[in-house]
Amino acid sequence: MYRLKRLIIVTGANKGLGKAFYDRFISEKNEDIIISISRIISEDQQQLIDKKSSKFVFIPIDLGQMQDTSGLKQLVNFQNEVKEIIYINNAGVIDPIGKVGDIAIKELVNSINVNILAPAIIINYVFELFKGKKITIVNISSGAADHVIxxxxxxxxxxxxMKMFLNVLGEQEKDSSLIEVYNISPGLIDTEMQRKIRDTNVDGFTRHNEFVLFKEEGKLQSAKEVANKILLETNISP
Ligand SMILES: NC(=O)c1ccc[n+]([C@@H]2O[C@H](COP(=O)([O-])OP(=O)(O)OC[C@H]3O[C@@H](n4cnc5c(N)ncnc54)[C@H](OP(=O)(O)O)[C@@H]3O)[C@@H](O)[C@H]2O)c1
Known part of the structure; x- marks a missing residue:
């Protein structure tokens, strides 16, 4: 089936769920271009860069330091080339974990930057740059958006x-057939984030033991199965 050339942007595609999305997209033989925005690049991604693959672009950005769109300038190169953009807002940090009163300010600032500021800047820029094209935004949310932990x-x-930011965007674009916005709560995934949660047994994190048991009782899903489920749910063909 013929499909319009797509630009697929994934934040945090070097490991965990983001890498599972990347693996799925990169294995397809089509014209799509996959962009990873992260600090670190995986070994197999580095090999593609070394081979000068036209399918993969790495934009090195520490999302914890992002203040504006200057690091995203490369996206301008794709403005005329692609007809459709998919942005998967995946990168995230769980820290700081602990009681209000014990929070390290540096970790708090990083959390707000990575989980809120950077994705809001990127989404705003994608809408500015690719106005008039088909845009799908997939926000990897969490049950934690609605439930107090x-x-x-x-x-x-x-x-x-982020959930509310995208709900507002969805409202803004409700009459457009070109824009799709998804907030997805993926459930428990066996990644470094879960390991970090198990490793952080601090005062104030009262559900710590529950998270240790989730792993011991085999309740964590693999990143690969979650990525596949999300692509099905959002009607995104890889
Ligand atoms: N795991 C779960 O059970 C679970 C459940 C619900 C929702 N989620 C959500 O799923 C998404 C993916 O999480 P995951 O479980 O795959 O976590 P993960 O394995 O810890 O991966 C997080 C990703 O975010 C990137 N990242 C963190 N800080 C960054 C920064 N300053 N600049 C650039 N990239 C940064 C990481 O890259 P670095 O290697 O550079 O740190 C990594 O690629 C997150 O939004 C998370 O909140 C996870």
Whole structure:
């Protein structure tokens, strides 16, 4: 089936769920271009860059430091080339975990930057740059956007912010057939984020033991199965 050339942008595609999305997209033989925005590049991604693959572009950005769109200038190169843009807002941080009163300010600032500010800047820029094209935004949200988890003040509120930001965007674009916006709560995934949660047994994180048991009882899904489920749910063909 003929399909319009797509630009697929994934944040945090070097590991965890983001890497599972990347693996799925990169294995397809089509004209799509996959862009990873992250600090670190995986070994197999580096090999593609070394081979000068036209299918993969790495934009190195520390989302914790992002203040404006200057790091995203490369996206301008694709303005005329692609007809459709998919942005998967995946990168995220769980820290700081702990009681309000014990929070390290540096971690709080990083959380707000990575989980809120950077994705809001990127989404705003994608809409500015690719106006008039088909745009799909997939926000990897969490049950924490709607449910209070003691000790997770920054993470819960960051997820709640992005969910509302996209709900407002969805309302703005409700009459457009070109724009699709999804907030997806993926459930528990066996990634470094879950390992970090198990490793953080601090005062105020009252559900710590529950998260240890999720792993021990095999309740974590693989990143690959979650990525596949989300693509089905959002009608995105890889
Ligand atoms: N795991 C779960 O059970 C679960 C459940 C619900 C929702 N989620 C959500 O799913 C998404 C993916 O999480 P995951 O479980 O795959 O976590 P992960 O394995 O910890 O991966 C997080 C990704 O975010 C990137 N990232 C973090 N800080 C960054 C920064 N400053 N600049 C650029 N990239 C940065 C990481 O890259 P670096 O290697 O550079 O750190 C990594 O690629 C997150 O939004 C998370 O909130 C996860």
């Amino acid at each position: 003691e000790g997770w003040g920054a993470y819960c509120s960051g997820k709640a912010f």
